[in-house]
Amino acid sequence: MGLTNREASRRVGVHERTGREWRNGRTDPKRRRAPAQQEQEPAPSATRYLREDERIHIADRLREKASVRTIAAELGRSPSTISREIRRNGMPLRGDRSRWAYRPHAAQRRADARRPRPMPGTIGHNAELRDFIQAHLTMRWSPEQICHALRRRFPDRPEMHVVHETIYQALYVQGRGELRRELARALRTGRARRKPHRQAASRQPRFSHPMVMISDRPAEVEDRAVPGHWEGDLIIGKDGASAIGTLVERATRYVMLVHLPLGRSAEDVSTALQTTIQPLPRHLAKSLTWDQGSEMAAHHAFTVATDIPVYFCNPGSPWQRGSNENTNGLLRQYFPKGTDLSVHTREDLDAVAAELNARPRKTLGWDTPAQRLAALSTSAAPPGAGR
Structure with missing residues (x-):
């Protein structure tokens, strides 16, 4: 309560010296004991x-x-x-x-x-650092990619090293003004604040021909050690009237975009997938994993034409195609939701894929997908790998 020793002693009716001994934890059996009280310990603070x-x-x-x-x-x-x-x-x-x-x-x-805040931030003090970050945000690099690029570009200058959370704070925290607020639109989400992920709606199987489920996929696909296994999906345009197919190679995270100018029926998707995958060498086209969307109703025809088996995820389990889900999020920076995707040409899709494949990736030790796939393409293919 903030009382002095004298006042506290007076209130409980003891001498000031006795009160001091009680406060300090000393007791004398010949003297009056401190009154037993039910002490209330502070509740754990949140x-x-x-x-x-x-x-x-x-x-x-x-x-x-x-x-x-x-x-x-x-x-x-x-x-x-x-x-x-x-x-x-x-x-x-x-x-x-x-x-x-x-x-x-x-x-x-x-x-x-x-306690008074905010204190000046690292980015606000360093114009060179701020300009580097803003330039790469404009190129749609993620904050984590930028942080590792800084460490590689300036290995002996610790003042140029920041963690990705520092960049997020410079964008999100009001009043700092360290980075331009409009740069938040260059982030993958395009949001100026963070939101929790929503649960995806479950989908039901829709195919007459039996599906081969992901549980039957070869074990070599799981650890990503063997290249040639792809994940695929569609990103849908305004009112569901247009779409773009997305393919991601699991080992290298290399991206290919599937042009669907005629629509997203099962026959259109099957034909476009065949056209996109056919140029790959055999050792880089071993399997395809997709969700249970109706666009894959012709999966058996695709397999017969390409000799590439298709494996299907369980309903409502997008994490079983984690690399593809991540890539679809990146692609929404180029193809926002609610827009007409049919306006994009084959050349537009190739340019976007090339830009994504030139970005360094944390999971690849900050190599780019293009570098990894090029190394695999130029290496000797196993016997009989050609189509």
């Missing part, structure tokens, strides 16, 4: 910062010689939080730095004085 009642609890327990870990457990805090609080907001006792005291109300005042 807030980031320590409250004043928590600081009072820390001070009381320190006088009782409780350990930092014990105090932290009582408050539901990390031991490092308590240790840091004592170190930052304690003070020398009567000017003697060999003796340390922790006064909760003084600690609260110090913490309040230290």
Whole structure:
């Protein structure tokens, strides 16, 4: 409650010296004992910062010689939080730095004085860093790709190194002005704030010819060690009237886009897939994994024509085509939802695919998909690999 020792002693009806002994945890069996009270420990805090009642609890327990870990457990805090609080907001006792005291109300005042924000950010202080980030956001690079590019470009300049969260904060946090707000539209989501993912609606099988499910897919597909296994899907345009097919190779993350100028019927999709995949060497076209969309009703005809088996995901399980789902999100930067996709030519799709394939990828050790696929294409193909 912040009472002085004299006032607290007066209220409970004991001498000031006895009150001081009680406060310090010393008891004498010949003297009157401290009244038994049901002490209320502070409830674990859900807030980031320590409250004043928590600081009072820390001070009381320190006088009782409780350990930092014990105090932290009582408050539901990390031991490092308590240790840091004592170190930052304690003070020398009567000017003697060999003796340390922790006064909760003084600690609260110090913490309040230290808290004003926002502090100037790293990006706002460094014009060269800001220009580099803005230029690559304009090129639709992700913040994580930009951070690794900075470390490769400036290995000996730590002032040019940031983590991707710093870039997000420079875009999202109001009032900083470190990066232009309109650059948020260049992010994959195009949003100026983060939103939780929604659950995808489940889809039902629609085919007369039996499907081969993903559970029957060869084991070599799972670990991505063997190239030539693709994931596919459609991105749909305005009112469902247009579409673009997307293909992603699982080992290299190489992207190919399927032009569908005549529509997305099962026959149109099957024919367009054959046209897109046919030029690949045999060792780079071994299987295709798709969801249970009606556009794959002619999957058997596709397999007969190309000798490429098609495996189907379980209903409502987009994570079983994780690489393709990720790529479709990237493609929405070029082909926004609610737009007419039929206006894009074969050349437009090739240009977009080339730009995606030239981006460094974290999962590839910051190589590009084009580099990985080129290495596979120029290497010796196994016997009988040609079509």
